[in-house]
Amino acid sequence: MSASKPQESGEVRIEPSLNKNEAEFIDGRRKSVLQSLKKLQIDCTQDEVPNIALLGSGGGERAMVGLLGSLVQLQKTGLLDCILYLSGVSGSTWCMASVYQEPEWSSKLETLKDKIIKRLSGPKVSWKEAFAKLKKYYYEKDHFSLTDIWAVMVITSFVKEIDEHTLTEQWSQHSKDGKVPFPIYTVIDKKCKHHNIGDPWFEITPHEAGYSLTGAFVDASNFGSKFHKGSKKNQQGEFDMLYLQALCGSALADEVEIKKLLWQNIKDLFQQKETVLEEMGKEQNEMRLQASAGNFGPGSGENLPGLLNLGAPEEQDPNSPATDECYQVLMQLMDMNLSTLTGEDTSALDESIRTSLYDLTKGQNPPMLLMGPGCAADEADKTNMKGYSLNVCNKLSGWIQLWPFDAWTSIIKCMNQWTWGRNHNFLHNVTGEAVPSILQETETRDYEDAGLLLNSPYFSVLRKERHIDLIISLDFSEGDPFLTVKEAAKTCKELNIPFPEVNIPQGHSEVPMDFYLFKGQNTPTVIHIPLFNMVNCGDKIEAWRKKYTTFQGPYNAEMITDLVEVAGKNIINNKDSLLEEIRAAVGQKGSRR
Incomplete structure (x- = not known):
C-alpha cells in the first residue's frame, strides 16, 4: 500500500476536522508552495503561506478543455505551484480525472495536454467495450442507476476512454511531498437539494467522501458500501473514475434534453442486435455450465433457478421467434418514450406492443394483456408513460432474464423513475445531533451533478478547516457568467459562512471583462474569471458562446486547440493581477498572526 493511500476504516467519521491523510499532504504541499513563492519573488515565512484554492465550474466538454488550457498557462507562469486545492x-472534473492519471502531472502539462487532445479528438469507445463495461456495472454494483448508463453511453463519448482505476489507486502514484494540488470532486445530495433541508454539498477526495458542511465522512474506498449505525456491514468495490466522472457530470442540459439524449443512446446501443443476441447466448451457456457443475458464481446463486426456468424453456434460444419478438417490443417501447417526449403520435407503437405481448402468450390461460391505469394509447403522455413502460418491462422480465435483456428492462425502469447516483447511505441510522435527520432516515441516497444547484465547487473549499485565503474561480458556465459567484455569496450569507460582497457592474453580465476581484473583512478573497470575455474574445463573445454550447457533440481537434488557447489567455493576460493578489494574501495572513 502506498504511503499516501488512506488506511481503510469501516467506521463513519463525524467531526469537522480534516482527514489526517489530507492534513499531512497539505503540510507537504504548503512547504512546496513556499519554495514556489520565493521563485516568484514573494518573500514570506512558512506560516504566511496563503491557502489558495482553484475552482473549475461545470460546462461539459467546454469546462473540461477550458480548465486544461488554464492549467497549462498557470504552470507556464509558475502560478500552478502556488495552488493548494483544485476542486x-x-x-x-473530467479534466481533473485526466490530468491526475499522470504521476506529478504539474511538471509535464504541455506534453500531457497534447496527449489529452489527441485522445479527445480520437475514436469513440467501441460498442463491445461499452457492452462489457455496462455488464460490469450491472452485476458488480449493489445499486444500478442512470449514472451507470450515463457513464458508459455519454461520458465515454466525450472523454473517449473507460478509466477503470479507482480514485485511491490514482492518488497512490502522487508523492506525499506536495508536487500537485489536492483534488476535490463535488456532487450534491438530490433529496437535500429538492427539499432544501439538510446538507446538499457532498465532496469526494482521495481519502474521504462525505458532507462538506455537516462534517460526516467515510473512507473513499468505502463509499458505496453498506453501513448501519455508522459501521460498515457489507463491502462493495470502490467505484472507478469513469463512474466518478458520470456522478459529477450528469447535468449537461435540462431534464427533457437529457431524456432525449439518453433514450436515443440506449436505443443506439441495443440496436446492435447481433451483439445483444450474442451476449444472451454467452450468458445462457455460462448459466448452464454453472448449473451442471453446481458452481454458482458471486451474486448468481439466488437468480440462477429463475434464469433456467423461464416459463417457455423451449423458446429460450436467443435466435427463437419469442426472443426476437421481445427484442422488437423493447425497441418499440424506446421509440414510444422518445415520441412522447417530442409530442409525436404513439398509437401505432402502442398497438404493436399490445399485439406482440398478446401473441407471445396466447397459448397461456389467460394470455398476457397490457392493462392498468394510464395505458390507453390516447393517454400515453409524459405523465403516464412511466406506468406504461414499467408495465411492459415487468411483463417481459418474467420471460427473459438473461444479460443483456434483464439489464435493458432495468435501464428502462431507471429512465422512467429517473434514478441517478443511487448508493447505500453510510449515515443510515447513525446517532448524534451533528447529522441532520434527513440524512439518517433512508437506506440509500441519490447523488447528482452539483451544477444543478451551484455550478462551481465553492462549498468544498469553504469548509473552515481548510482555512482558504484566496479563491481563483474559473467560470466556464453557459448563460450568466456571474451566476455562480452571486449564488455562492447569497448562500454563504444564509449559512453565515464568511464570503465577500459581490457587486457586478451594470452590463457586464452580457459583456464581461476577464478579471473580477471581491474582497471583504475576514473573508477569503475571490477572483472570478469568465471564460469568454471582452479581452480574449473582443467583440465576438457571442460567436464563441454559440460555437461552444454545453449540450453539443464532442469537439474536434481544431475546436479543442482553439478553446485551450482562448482559456489560456485569461491566465496570461492576468498574471500580474494574480501575483498581486497572492502577495496581498501573504500580507493578510501575516497581519492576522
Whole structure:
C-alpha cells in the first residue's frame, strides 16, 4: 500500500476536522508552495503561506478543455505551484480525472495536454467495450442507476476512454511531498437539494467522501458500501473514475434534453442486435455450465433457478421467434418514450406492443394483456408513460432474464423513475445531533451533478478547516457568467459562512471583462474569471458562446486547440493581477498572526 493511500476504516467519521491523510499532504504541499513563492519573488515565512484554492465550474466538454488550457498557462507562469486545492464540478472534473492519471502531472502539462487532445479528438469507445463495461456495472454494483448508463453511453463519448482505476489507486502514484494540488470532486445530495433541508454539498477526495458542511465522512474506498449505525456491514468495490466522472457530470442540459439524449443512446446501443443476441447466448451457456457443475458464481446463486426456468424453456434460444419478438417490443417501447417526449403520435407503437405481448402468450390461460391505469394509447403522455413502460418491462422480465435483456428492462425502469447516483447511505441510522435527520432516515441516497444547484465547487473549499485565503474561480458556465459567484455569496450569507460582497457592474453580465476581484473583512478573497470575455474574445463573445454550447457533440481537434488557447489567455493576460493578489494574501495572513 502506498504511503499516501488512506488506511481503510469501516467506521463513519463525524467531526469537522480534516482527514489526517489530507492534513499531512497539505503540510507537504504548503512547504512546496513556499519554495514556489520565493521563485516568484514573494518573500514570506512558512506560516504566511496563503491557502489558495482553484475552482473549475461545470460546462461539459467546454469546462473540461477550458480548465486544461488554464492549467497549462498557470504552470507556464509558475502560478500552478502556488495552488493548494483544485476542486471541480461537472465537466471540470473530467479534466481533473485526466490530468491526475499522470504521476506529478504539474511538471509535464504541455506534453500531457497534447496527449489529452489527441485522445479527445480520437475514436469513440467501441460498442463491445461499452457492452462489457455496462455488464460490469450491472452485476458488480449493489445499486444500478442512470449514472451507470450515463457513464458508459455519454461520458465515454466525450472523454473517449473507460478509466477503470479507482480514485485511491490514482492518488497512490502522487508523492506525499506536495508536487500537485489536492483534488476535490463535488456532487450534491438530490433529496437535500429538492427539499432544501439538510446538507446538499457532498465532496469526494482521495481519502474521504462525505458532507462538506455537516462534517460526516467515510473512507473513499468505502463509499458505496453498506453501513448501519455508522459501521460498515457489507463491502462493495470502490467505484472507478469513469463512474466518478458520470456522478459529477450528469447535468449537461435540462431534464427533457437529457431524456432525449439518453433514450436515443440506449436505443443506439441495443440496436446492435447481433451483439445483444450474442451476449444472451454467452450468458445462457455460462448459466448452464454453472448449473451442471453446481458452481454458482458471486451474486448468481439466488437468480440462477429463475434464469433456467423461464416459463417457455423451449423458446429460450436467443435466435427463437419469442426472443426476437421481445427484442422488437423493447425497441418499440424506446421509440414510444422518445415520441412522447417530442409530442409525436404513439398509437401505432402502442398497438404493436399490445399485439406482440398478446401473441407471445396466447397459448397461456389467460394470455398476457397490457392493462392498468394510464395505458390507453390516447393517454400515453409524459405523465403516464412511466406506468406504461414499467408495465411492459415487468411483463417481459418474467420471460427473459438473461444479460443483456434483464439489464435493458432495468435501464428502462431507471429512465422512467429517473434514478441517478443511487448508493447505500453510510449515515443510515447513525446517532448524534451533528447529522441532520434527513440524512439518517433512508437506506440509500441519490447523488447528482452539483451544477444543478451551484455550478462551481465553492462549498468544498469553504469548509473552515481548510482555512482558504484566496479563491481563483474559473467560470466556464453557459448563460450568466456571474451566476455562480452571486449564488455562492447569497448562500454563504444564509449559512453565515464568511464570503465577500459581490457587486457586478451594470452590463457586464452580457459583456464581461476577464478579471473580477471581491474582497471583504475576514473573508477569503475571490477572483472570478469568465471564460469568454471582452479581452480574449473582443467583440465576438457571442460567436464563441454559440460555437461552444454545453449540450453539443464532442469537439474536434481544431475546436479543442482553439478553446485551450482562448482559456489560456485569461491566465496570461492576468498574471500580474494574480501575483498581486497572492502577495496581498501573504500580507493578510501575516497581519492576522
